[in-house]
Amino acid sequence: MTDVSSLINLLVQVGFIWVAFRALQGIHLETMWNRPPRTLSLLITLLAVAIGEGCASFVITFFTTLRNFLLALK
Structure with a gap:
């Protein structure tokens, strides 16, 4: 793997984790309990x-x- 693809992989990982975190926050899981557990944020x-x-x-x-497939067609 080159340095550029490693950086892209890292950015994609962090981006998807951020999107998942925002989506989970939007669900408002704390409303499922009368007293939400202290470790709910974890x-x-x-x-x-x-x-x-x-x-x-x-x-x-x-x-x-997909990239490997397209390169194999050439």
């Missing part, structure tokens, strides 16, 4: 990392496979 953060990393991994793999 749970939201960990869920955002897991969801964002999974989505980013899918997108990166998809575009890498």
Whole structure:
């Protein structure tokens, strides 16, 4: 991997984690409990990392496979 693709991968990972975090905050999970647990913010953060990393991994793999496929056609 080159330096540029490593930087792009890092930015994609962080971007998807941020989007997942914002989406989870929009759900307002604290309304599901009368007294929300103190660690709810940690749970939201960990869920955002897991969801964002999974989505980013899918997108990166998809575009890498597409690029390799197009190069094989040449």
